[in-house]
Amino acid sequence: MAHERVVPRTAGKCVVAGFLVLALLVIFFVPAVSAVFSGDTEHWLTQADRHWISTHPVITIAPDPAFPPIEYFDDNGEYRGVASEYLTLIAQETGLTFKAVHCASWNEALQRVESHEIDALPAAAQTEERGQYLLFSEPLLIFPGVIITRQQVDQDLSLDDLAEMRVAVVQGYLWQEFISRDHPEITLDLVPDPVTGLRKVSLGMADAMVATLPVAIYYIEQEGITNLRVAGESGYFTRLSFASRNDWPQLNAIVRKALANIPQSEKDAITDKWINLGNTQHMSRRTLWIIIAIxxxxxxxxxxxxxxxxxxxxxxxxxxxxxxxxxxxxxxxxxxxxxxxxxxxxxxxxxxxxxxxxxxxxxxxxxx
CATH class of the missing domain: 1.20.5 (Single alpha-helices involved in coiled-coils or other helix-helix interfaces)
Structure with a gap:
């Protein structure tokens, strides 16, 4: 006679309860895990954010055409640099599409975003004047403004030492606004791009240039201008941020949240990829003569x-x-x-x- 296994009623109730718990886990837990591992990055977007993005899917940007390694256009016309890779991450986080518009100069880029022909600037320094028509994110990068001189100038310099001298700055850069406000005794030589300013200093057409540190180092090495050195710091810093038109506060809020959602390790990886300042202390003439004497x-x-x-x-x-x-x-x-x-x-x-x-x-x- 076959033996039958008898399952107590209490055990049967436990089995049913277990299946109910498992079903609840499948209903609530699995979708959450799936969202995390599928790379769903829109969970932080509000309904208002998603609606605004759907009505403004394409954002036009005006990069500085001569600001490597922060941002620039390569020989093929492709937008490259630190800011470019930040925008790629923001696009992944938000679903926005960024369309780069090639301006002839940074000054033109500022004028076009002020008139709302362009929606945003990927890497703009925060200044009081620009704050009248732009909204800024938290700074992506912070760099000092440095004083570039010829090697013959053997002492360390500050802006106070440049009184009555001719100092080159790129037109529209924050150095122009700061120096004009705080050091009217300095004669500013406005140039269209960093290379022009560096060449003027190299040839003796300007006494010095104030420029953003990594950009100055990049062009000095790229152009092979060997008679220049970093003679000191200006005392000013450029805080480069994503800057958008001030009549679109929603865009500023969305970009801020997107940047906050990007892991710091990814931000550091971008900076390390593009910027390596190396040895920024170029040898002065005095140091050279000391070495020669020794x-x-x-x-x-x-x-x-x-x-x-x-x-x-x-x-x-x-x-x-x-x-x-x-x-x-x-x-x-x-x-x-x-x-x-x-x-x-x-x-x-x-x-x-x-x-x-x-x-x-x-x-x-x-x-x-």
Whole structure:
């Protein structure tokens, strides 16, 4: 007779309860996990955010055409640099599409975004003047403004040292606004781009240039301008942010939230990829002369030691030759005498004898 397994009613209720719990987990937990692992990044967007994005899917931007490695257009017309990669991440977070418009200069880019022909600037410094028509995100990057001079200028400089001098700055850059406001004694030479300013300083057409540190280093190396150096800091910093037209506060809020949602490790990876300042302390003329002087002293000291060694060797050689000559003369005199000569120690030990002594005694020199 077959045996049947009897399941208690209480056990059956537990099984049913377990299936109910499992079903609830599947209903509520699995979609959440799926959203996390599927890369769903819209969970932080509000309904109002999504509606605004749907009605403004394309955002026009005006990058600085000559601001590498922060942003620039390459030889193929492609938008590149740190800001470009930030926009790629923002687009992934929001679903927005960014369309880059190529302006002839940064000044043109500012004018077009102020007139709302362009919607945003990917990497713009925050200034009081720009705050009248732009809304800024939190800074993406912060860099000092540095003073570039020729190598002949051997001292460290600040803006206070540049009074009555001709200083190049790119037209529209924040350095123009800051220096005009705080240092009216400086004569500003407005140039269209960083390369023009650096070349003017290199050729002596300007006394100095104030520029953003990584951009200045990039162009000095890229253009092979070897007679320039970083002579000091301006005391100002550029805080580069995503800047959008002030009549679209929704765009500013969305970009701020998107940037906050990007892991810091991804932001650091972008910066490390594009910016490597290396050794920004270029050698001054004074430092160069100090090194040359120290090297000259070492060389002179070394040559003096070699000369002394050669002189000493020559003196030793001359004295050795004199001793040998004296010994030869002594030996000739010693052997030439007809009298028997004995050279002995105080205790009577014979050290040497002449031929006459050997003949007198009938022994060889070795025997004696």
């Amino acid at each position: 090297s000259a002293v070492l060389v002179v000291t070394g040559l003096g030691f070699v000369a002394w060694t050669i002189t000493l060797r020559r003196q030793i050689a001359r004295r050795t030759a004199t001793l040998r000559l004296s010994e030869s003369r002594y030996r000739g005199l010693f052997e030439g005498l007809s009298d028997a000569l004995f050279l002995e120690t105080l205790d009577g030990k014979i050290l040497d004898v002449n031929d006459s002594a050997c003949k007198l005694l009938g022994y060889t020199r070795d025997e004696l």
